[in-house]
Amino acid sequence: MGINTFKYLLIFVVSVLLQVLIFNNLLIAKIIAPFFYILFIVLLPFDTPRSLLLFLSLALGFTVDIFTNTPGVHASASLLVGFIRPGILGILTSRETLDSITAPRVKNMGFQWFATYVTFIVIIHHLFLFFVEAFTFDDFFITLLRVILSSILSIILIVLSQFLIFRN
Amino acid sequence: MKNLFKLIYRYHVVFLFILLETLSLSMVVTYNSYQRATFFDSSNFLSGTIFEKFSSYLQVFEFKQVNLKMAEENAVLRSALHQMLLKSNRGTYNSSDSIYLPRIAKDSSMKAVYRFTTARVINNSVNQQHNFITLNKGRHDGVKPDMGVIANGQVVGLVTNVSENFSTVISLLNSKWKISAKIKRNNYFGSLSWDGKDYRRVQLNEMPYHVPVQNGDTVVTTGYSSSFPEGLIIGTISDFSIGTGSNFYKIEVMLGADFKNLVIVGLVENKQINEIKQLESLNKYGN
Numbered sequence: 142m143g144i145n146t147f148k149y150l151l152i153f154v155v156s157v158l159l160q161v162l163i164f165n166n167l168l169i170a171k172i173i174a175p176f177f178y179i180l181f182i183v184l185l186p187f188d189t190p191r192s193l194l195l196f197l198s199l200a201l202g203f204t205v206d207i208f209t210n211t212p213g214v215h216a217s218a219s220l221l222v223g224f225i226r227p228g229i230l231g232i233l234t235s236r237e238t239l240d241s242i243t244a245p246r247v248k249n250m251g252f253q254w255f256a257t258y259v260t261f262i263v264i265i266h267h268l269f270l271f272f273v274e275a276f277t278f279d280d281f282f283i284t285l286l287r288v289i290l291s292s293i294l295s296i297i298l299i300v301l302s303q304f305l306i307f308r309n
Numbered sequence: 310m311k312n313l314f315k316l317i318y319r320y321h322v323v324f325l326f327i328l329l330e331t332l333s334l335s336m337v338v339t340y341n342s343y344q345r346a347t348f349f350d351s352s353n354f355l356s357g358t359i360f361e362k363f364s365s366y367l368q369v370f371e372f373k374q375v376n377l378k379m380a381e382e383n384a385v386l387r388s389a390l391h392q393m394l395l396k397s398n399r400g401t402y403n404s405s406d407s408i409y410l411p412r413i414a415k416d417s418s419m420k421a422v423y424r425f426t427t428a429r430v431i432n433n434s435v436n437q438q439h440n441f442i443t444l445n446k447g448r449h450d451g452v453k454p455d456m457g458v459i460a461n462g463q464v465v466g467l468v469t470n471v472s473e474n475f476s477t478v479i480s481l482l483n484s485k486w487k488i489s490a491k492i493k494r495n496n497y498f499g500s501l502s503w504d505g506k507d508y509r510r511v512q513l514n515e516m517p518y519h520v521p522v523q524n525g526d527t528v529v530t531t532g533y534s535s536s537f538p539e540g541l542i543i544g545t546i547s548d549f550s551i552g553t554g555s556n557f558y559k560i561e562v563m564l565g566a567d568f569k570n571l572v573i574v575g576l577v578e579n580k581q582i583n584e585i586k587q588l589e590s591l592n593k594y595g596n
Contacts, residue, residue, distance in 0.1 A: 161356075165434055165436070166434070168569070174437075195326055195329060199329055209434070209441075211337075212337070217334050217337065220326070224330075273337060274438050
């Protein structure tokens with residue numbers, strides 16, 4: 142338990158730092174901005190209690206908000222992801238698999254499963270985030286384009302991180 | 310009653326989610342005014358220190374670039390000084406000089422109104438709708454809210470919050486901030502804001518039809534906001550059109566400052582800002 146808590150605390154800190162120090166400065170073709178930090182929510186164990194999941198997601202979003210001067214924007218988006226994650230897992234996987242395996246990783250679940258799972262999470266998060274940030278449905282298609290292109294980059298980064306840094 | 314508790318317990322996650330989501334969304338809505346000085350803000354101790362540490366590592370790579378910029382700026386200033394000396398010897402001062410200098414030289418009885426200092430950018434973004442910049446100087450170094458921020462003599466933003474050692478600046482690339490600006494050639498003024506689309510372009514609004522506008526016209530500050538001296542360059546007009554059903558032009562202004570590449574910025578303090586604000590606040594009581 143102690144080791145596990147420490148491990149996830151480390152993942153939390155590293156995802157936030159990578160986001161605010163590196164990915165926040167990345168802006169490709171004027172509209173693509175990746176949001177990598179939800180990696181933390183992606184990686185949490187399957188048996189994380191739902192209410193704990195909500196509080197952890199809120200804390201994650203809030204921390205990013207403090208660094209980007211956007212109170213509430215990231216907090217609300219990652220809270221939504223934390224709420225929906227159990228549902229997504231329920232659609233993608235059977236009960237038995239969830240009980241027998243501890244946490245979502247490429248090496249546990251296979252590349253295809255992991256990529257699908259990340260795609261769901263990232264798209265929901267980005268869709269909510271970009272529209273809350275813009276706070277208007279004017280320029281609907283421009284915002285939608287930002288969502289789609291940024292999601293693609295975030296998905297690639299998060300899946301790639303499984304092979305580069307967070308191997309367990 | 311027992312059934313109610315059962316219901317609440319059964320759906321406690323949903324209720325918790327709705328509660329927390331409402332809280333965070335209300336935060337988004339209430340944080341509309343950028344002046345709010347709160348702990349959350351990148352001038353706070355935690356994020357300020359982290360940004361400062363990180364950017365001091367990056368600094369090594371930036372030295373060459375910064376040196377070049379400084380040398381360039383030195384050259385511009387030196388030539389301006391030289392020209393001023395020449396002119397003052399002859400006893401004339403041409404106010405339409407293309408290089409801006411505080412208007413102290415025009416009349417020796419006028420006091421220097423603006424004070425200039427520099428600071429280093431330790432965090433900056435251009436990819437959001439509401440962009441802010443964090444600087445490595447704070448109250449301790451004499452930075453105050455409402456000081457103007459410039460880079461190479463061009464407008465960048467306005468200091469909003471100040472902590473002991475850091476300060477945050479609302480960037481011109483923030484759709485919540487407006488600044489008054491005028492066309493240098495004919496002195497017609499409008500209000501300048503950002504639509505959140507392209508970090509190199511801002512929009513000049515409220516410019517009526519009868520005003521002659523041309524591509525390439527220089528847009529400068531008006532000095533009405535009293536945070537910036539009059540005549541600081543903002544950018545040049547890159548495109549304009551007549552909006553449908555309105556009496557105003559839609560003018561696109563290409564920014565002079567490169568917001569993706571800010572390293573050293575200048576801070577402008579208007580020493581008379583309190584006096585001006587005090588005087589202007591008298592008008593509000595009249596209404």
